[in-house]
Amino acid sequence: MSIEDTPHSGERPTREVAVTVNGEAVTREVEPRLKLSDFLRNECGCRGVRVGCEHGVCGACTVSLDGDIVKSCLLYAVQAEDRDVETVEGLAEDGKLHPVQEAFHEEHALQCGFCTSGFVMATKSLLEENPDPDREEIKEGLADNICRCTGYQNIYRAVDRAADKLAADLEPVRDDGEEGA
Amino acid sequence: MSGSEPQVGHEAGDELEGRSFTGQSVRRFEDRRILTGEAEYIHDVTPPNCLEMALVRSVHAHADIVDVDTSAAEDHPDCECVLTIDDIEESYNPQPCGLEGYEEWSLADGKARFVGEPIAVVVAADRYLAEDMADLVDVTYETLDPVVDGMAAREAETLVHEDAGSNVADNERISFGDPDAAFADADHVVEGTYEWGRVSGVPLETAGVVARYDEDGDSFHIDCNIQLHTLVDDTVYETLGRPADRVELNVPADVGGSFGTKIAIHRYCNLAAMAAEQLGQPVKFVEDRIENLQGGDMHCSERTYEMRLACDDDGTMRGLDVWFVDDFGAWPHYPVNQVLKPLSVLTNAYAIDDVVYEYDLVLTNKTAQTAYRGFGVDPHQYALEMLVDDAARELGVDPTEFRRRNLVTPDQLPYRLPSGNVYDSGDYPGAMDRMDEILDENERCEGGLLDPAAVEQRREEGYYRGTQTAVLIEPGVSGSDWTDRQRTDDEALANRSRDDVAELPEHLRAEVQPDGTVLAWLATDSAGQGHQTLVAQLLADELGLLPSDIEVDYLDSVEAPTEYGSAASRMAVMLSGASVGVGEQLRERLAELAADHWAVEREAVDYRDGRVERGGTDDALSLADLAALDDEGRTRVSYDYEHPATGLPEFDDALTSKYPVYPTAAYAVNAPIVEVDVETGEVEVLKFYTLRDCGTMLNPMIVEGQAHGGIAQGVGAALMEEFGYDQDTGQPQAITMFDYLLPSTKNMPDIEMEHTVHPSPFTETGAKGVGEGGMIDAPAAIACSINDALEPLGVTADRLPFTAHRARKRLREAEE
Ligand code: FES
Ligand code: FES
DSSP: OBOOOOOOOOOSOOEEEEEEETTEEEEEEEOTTOBHHHIIIIISOOTTSOOSOSSSSSOTTEEEETTEEEEGGGSBGGGGTTOEEEOGGGTOBTTBOOHHHHHHHHTTOOSSOTTHHHHHHHHHHHHHHOSSOOHHHHHHHTTTOOOSSSTTHHHHHHHHHHHHHHHHHHOTTOOOSSSOO | OTTTSOOOEEOTTOOOTTOOSTTSEEOOTHHHHHHTTOOOOGGGOOOTTOEEEEEEEOSSSSEEEEEEEOHHHHHSTTOOEEEOHHHHHHHOOOBOOSSTTOOBOSSOOSEEOSTTOEEEEEEESSHHHHHHHHHTOEEEEEEOOOOOOHHHHTTOSSOSSGGGSSSEEEEEEEEESOHHHHHHHSSEEEEEEEEEOOOOOOOSSOOEEEEEEETTTTEEEEEEOOSSTTTTTHHHHHHHTOOGGGEEEEOOSOOOOOTTTTTTOHHHHHHHHHHHHHHTSOEEEEOOHHHHHHHSSOBOOOEEEEEEEEEOTTSOEEEEEEEEEEEOOSSOOSOGGGGTGGGGGTTTTBOOOEEEEEEEEEOOSSOOBOOOTTTTHHHHHHHHHHHHHHHHHHHTOOHHHHHHHHBOOGGGOSEEOTTSOEEOOOOHHHHHHHHHHHHHHHTSSTTSTTOHHHHHHHHHTTEEEEOOOOEEEEEESOOSGGGGGGGSOHHHHHTOOGGGOOOOOEEEEEEEOTTSOEEEEESSOOSSSOHHHHHHHHHHHHHTOOGGGEEEEEOOTTTSOSOOOSOTTOHHHHHHHHHHHHHHHHHHHHHHHHHHHHTOOGGGEEEETTEEEETTSSOEEEHHHHHHHOSSSTTEEEEEEOOGGGGOGGGHHHHHTTOOOOOEEEEEEEEEEEEEETTTOOEEEEEEEEEEEOBSOSOHHHHHHHHHHHHHHHHHHHHTOOOOBOTTTOOBSOOSTTTSOOOOTTTOOEEEEEEOOOOOTTSSSSBOOOSSHHHHHHHHHHHHHHHHHTGGGTOOOOEESOOHHHHHHHHHHHHO
């Protein structure tokens, strides 16, 4: 039934890949077929990168690559060579959540949480491009991510709230009495 | 409406100035670890030396397996192990099945019965390699005709299981009252056929398992995201041929959604455990999405209903005749009883005494069904409300008036259904009235979506708008005893007495920690419902602490007693009861401990606000003090909360006859405003109004979140989602998320939600079960709203999902 412990063939080609992940340089010898999502999860300790479909539909694996959001299951690690990757692990500073993370918590925009890393990254990118999106723009901006639990209602509210927080961050004098950002 | 006024949330450490935490939107403990990426889901569990498994799966729907040639894989240096049916038959057992008489092995036993059925196990260092090795396994098939259509399967010559002699695995006809007389007497009998497509929960996280075998103890430790790990653990330990206490199923605190669908993932647990035993190394398996959709044992109801309604000229409903076929796929997996759950809401919110209920549970060459949010009630409510619409039209009465006329009235509550279940509390006509007001104020007015002028104008442009309200009931808090009715023989059923009823309580434990905080342990597993927060809220009130003083952890299947767990909208009610019980016990034990310490009578001390005080003095002992004094485990308690129906004589009949018992009846009146493009057939839900009553809300934020998510799944089931099959080959047509379409932001309308509160008289806090509501009530509401929109064209949504393709077909047929 089981066969003798045999050393691995070791014949598969590998390549060195150097990537910056959440500000840290990572260099690894990997097979060219290794997906970026698996590289981030297994080689870089970024397990917040979730894998829900591996065919580019669900968005759970969404990360930022040189500032653009991408689905990391659709890229190979070697394609990230010399590039900058940001994942949800890179957002909190000194234990304080990023305003987008805070807003998701405060608006109950997550249930099982499997989609959450992807939504947080997509929201952050959306707000960088459009700091004050209306409902239609939010729907458009997050249409490439699936959430099976929340029905999206609280995610919309979280985006609004995050937008307010980020705006308040830019204008520290503003005091609306809510949630000091 | 809460759609525009979000709940005010509180952090777990906020003081609430004398108010209780129960009933407040306490924000969740679970969130932080998830938001930072630290949460540990099953795919994050990788012990040292862990190998990975891949499966060789059948490419045919129905075929004899002539040969499985594993030699190329076994010869490959990267292959750690291959298992075939011969290997596992030698050392293990078949998997327990949902019905007697079916012997299912974890791998196909000489015959493949669905596309995606596992035929061999291959293990290698990682998943990439394991898939390479799986490609080296060569299976020779001799194909057979597949059985694809559920209705045709009943008469088909080809049998999915030859030994069974029929593709109908289970059938029952149950009569309540005198339906024959009702149908003979009534002025009208209206009938209709309604079809519900094969859907499932499709959580974002697939099934996964990491199995470890300990040779010394001959025991298994299996981390997995199975749902109901203390109830269905028999599907694993019996297969492995070990006693229950040597097979620990441990579910991570974070599971990426289940909705019922992970109840029957035992095949994966079993295969990984077998491989781990053979190799003496941990073996991991995480299903990929294609495996999940085509062969993951996780589809749910696919039904054809033929229903009849007897009614009189004056619009009184007299009798109901329900007949349906449910296509269970290749194996009758637990939980087969979802064909029976509709008995718990047999006539929905209508007072009808004479009913006949009959089903055929059929087997076909598709992946097996398991549970999904709603558990078979969703198609029942859909078909029944379709029939009500059809009857209203045939009688020439307004469908809303027709419904109103037959609703159970507040003075009839608690209301006993002919099938023995009891609705607890509510005001159904009042809810219909309130939704009418909401629509009048917001939409049936100038500028509203249902402004008659706008509706007319859109119609001229080819867009038909409509909405239809109805009261839809969500049965909550299932008992467990009825769940094996189908495995109980008729004689035993006939002779059961109330004493034979064996329910399962909800188990909860708590212990005071040295720092004065409290650690509680849940026996259930969770998949996003926020149980840790909920229990912290409840216990905080019981103990006079802050929710942030309470930590909540989980028990594995060996530590926990067998119990039901998180299903059937149980936890709000069961955890309420269990928390009250644990709170009472812990307060009492701590008071006794303090009294002993002070050497005074128990009556001389009081537990108050997180400490014990000595009457007439300033002496007090904090929880930390008490923990330090305790050397006999007196600061640790456990409590088993009995199912609420067991103490209520109202449920005696249902319990005795093993009919479904669901002692809470949450309900909703929905008004989805739909618009159908009659040229393309596309249906858009423009806005979704919902008025909901789930009794006391323990955490309104969580209640609303459950409703939002359920409604979204209901939108999917009504308009988009379906596991189609090629009728000739039995090949699945939805094997990626490109084909099985989940609602995205593009498909979800804004939801406008309002609540009324009629506390349940049957439960500890007045809460009702709330986990499945939206999925139960949204599809029926959307279908009936489509009926309203297309009424001028004579088209109804008689088959879900009502995709654009189906809508066009119906519209064309109506023109002819
Ligand atoms: S896992 Fe990458 S899009 Fe789904
Ligand atoms: S929270 Fe579960 S998928 Fe979004």
